[in-house]
Every structure is written in structure tokens, then in C-alpha cells.
Amino acid sequence: MGDLHLVVDRSAGGLAAQIAREVRDAVRSGRLGPGARLPATRDLARDLGLSRGVVVEAYEQLVAEGVLESRTGAGTRVATGAGRHAAEEPAGREGEGRPHYGHRPTSPDLGAFPRQAWLAAVRHVLATLPNDALDYSDPGGVPALRRELAAYLGRVRAADVTPEDVVILTGMAQGLSLVLHALARERGRGAVLAVEDPTSARQLPLLRRTGARLVPVPVDGEGIVVEDLPAGADAVLVTPAHQYPTGVVLSPRRRAALADWAARTGALVLEDDYDAEFRFDRDPVGCLQGLAPGRVVLAGSVSKALAPGLRLGWIAAPPGLARAVRLAREEFDLGSPVIEQYALAHLIASGAYDRHLRRMRREYRRRRDALVGALAEHLPRLAVRGISAGLHLYAVPDAVPDTVPDAGTDMVPDASALAAAARAAGLSAEVATPALGTAEGRPVGLVIGFARLPVHRVREAVRAMAEEVRTR
């Protein structure tokens, strides 16, 4: 693209923000359509008589927002999903600012997807895969990936898994769904499923669709309160490595108690290991499955490590259940696409998966530190928790009355208002609601994602959030 009409007021300052706003408006109005190529930063800087760094900063901001896409060698273009025909806002967000740093607080930084490594893996697969391997494959997943995952989960998560226990799925969501379907089929009724309270509201429809009856069990500072698990439960769904949403790590005492409970009652533990790759401050905590392989289903995916859009996940389950889920896959839909499975196997085998995770762990840690620091500075009455791992933090409004004389008010904004303020400031945030999201459950806290929040944007975003809180 040779030319782009932008109006910049040099006397007003904030030049990068002005350029970003102009380009964003042009995309939203349809003046710049999806795929449209933007001028090189050097050319635009020259056209506008500004330094190149200003234009680079504006482009970076728009890439972080998902408005632009930038690829080495291919320049910068309007993102395919951006603009007038972009997907609708998720329900419940109308009238609020668009979350610039990802719709879900738990999403990874998609700009950091290892495109080159994935491309190399797919290239390798296409160059070496025998023709027959492109036929219908094992509905439980291609053997090469099951082998790599079994070894990886043993090495990194201290899991006790053989390749036969692993079933490849289109994500953890499908894993949980098919395990609960299998339980329902075995029992001739929907499973009685204990769930953490608070929990991920997004998962509830999926769980209910299997016919499961959900029973909330409280979470405290050590994780799920095992002694409150209901008698007669068929299974419990837990997030031991980093409880969603509170971020609590299940204590060693509770882990042992949960394994005991499962052995005593014959119930299953469904271990949602959704973001365990990203731990920052504490010693690695192995998965629960390694403690009780006969009673625990370990569910994982690449949704946080690589990208949710790959829809690649797995379960490692006791043999009978692994067989039932594999059979369900055969009967429902004949299994997952094979090229991606071989590509992931190659990524793991070549060490590129581990290298990517190590790099992202460092980067996410920097982002987390910046967000925690900025919140402490600008919103000191927010108690921040659950930051030892994962891609989000959990914040609860501090209930202690404000003693600062000039603070003006004793009111502590509730979690909904805080989440709305965070979203208006461009942060990715949502409320955590107790009692399975029922109407009487008032939000208890909020979740703020930091994976897509570049360090140099943190202070500005949190300052804007604090300003929103004051003016609401």
C-alpha cells in the first residue's frame, strides 16, 4: 500500500495514540478492509514527518488489539477478523469498551504463537508422512502424538501415563464432555458432579448438557474443601494447579485428602490442568493424576501453551474410561485431524514446544509483575491473589473501610463495577460468581488476564481503570 490518509495533530501530543485511533477508526468504518496492507512504518513516518518509533508504537498497539496483523516479510495488514464484519461482541459486553487484550482473561498471547516452529513442523510432516497416514486414523489419536504426550506429561507434570491411556481430543472441553457422557452411559443417568465454587461459568452449559447434576463445593485458601464433597458424587471437577478463578494452588494436605476420598468412594477426579505450564514463583507441583492414576482423569490442551484455535487437547484416563472415550470418538465423529496431531508430536519431539513455553513463561511473568505492581499503585484497595501461576490474576475488593481521609468515600466498588471499569480501560476482565452463577450469587471477585497485555501498556491501562472506578 502506497498511501494512507491520516490526520495527526502534532500540538496535541500522544502521537502514537492518535495514529492508532485514526487507523482503528478507518478499520471500524470499513475504509480499511480486512487484509488491507498498511504502509511500512518507515514510509508512514516519513509521510507524517514523525519519528519511526511513534509509528511502530501505534502499530504494536493495534496488533495487540487484534486490529492489525504483522508477519515477518509480509508487512502489516488489517487483521482478517477486524472491521465492520468482525465477529459480534461476546454476550453481555454490549455498551462497554472492547477488551483490547483478548476476549478471555485466560487466553494466551496469540501474537506470540510460534508460527515459524509450527510451519517447520507442518512442513516436516508433509514431507515425511506416508500417504496411508492421511487415511482415517485411530479415533483416539495418532500413536506418535499419544507417545510424545505420555512422555511429556510424565516428564513435566509427573503424570503416570502410558500412550494407551491417552486420548487426543479437540480440546479439554471435549474431553470433559465425553468423560461425563461415558459416565452417564455406564450409570444409565447423568453423573452427580461436584464442582468448585466459585468455578468457570463458561463450562457450566457443557457440563449440564451431559445430563450431569452439579453440586457446588466451596474453595478456601487451600483449594477445594474435600470434607464438604457430597456423598454419592460420581466425580469431582477440580483445577488443582491453579484454581479457576481464584488461582489457589491445592495444598499437599488437600491433594492427599482428595486422592483418599476418590479411593474410598470409588468416585473419579477430573483434573482440569488448563494452565499448569505457566508457573512463576513456586516449585513445580506435579499433577494429581500421578498420585492416583487409577482414579484421576488428567485433561489438558494446547489452548494456553499455543492457541485455543488449534482445538487440540487430550485426556489421560484409567484404561476402561480411555477406551470408552475413544469409542465415543469413533461413534460421534471418527477422530481429530491428523496433520495437526503429527505436527504437535514433532513440535514436542524437536524440543520446540519446551523452548516456546520457557520463553512465554518469562514474558508472562514480566507482564504479571507489571500488572500486579500497577494495581498496587493505582488501586491499592484491590486485594490481588492467585498470581503464582497461569495467565490471569484474581482480585477481590478489599472490605476494610477506607481510612484515608481524602479518599472521599467509604464505598468499595463491587466486583461487577470493577470488572466493567477494567474492560472499559481495555483490559480483559470478568467477574467470578459463586453458587454456580445462579441469580442470587453476587460476584465475589474479578479475573484480569495479563497474557496479552504488553508491559509498556500496563500502567496506562491500570491508570485508566482506576480513573473509571472513580468516575463510575
Ligand SMILES: Cc1ncc(COP(=O)(O)O)c(C=O)c1O
Ligand atoms: C478453566 C478452564 N478449563 C478449560 C478450558 C477449555 O480448554 P480447551 O480450549 O482445551 O477446551 C478453559 C478455557 O479457557 C479454562 O479456562
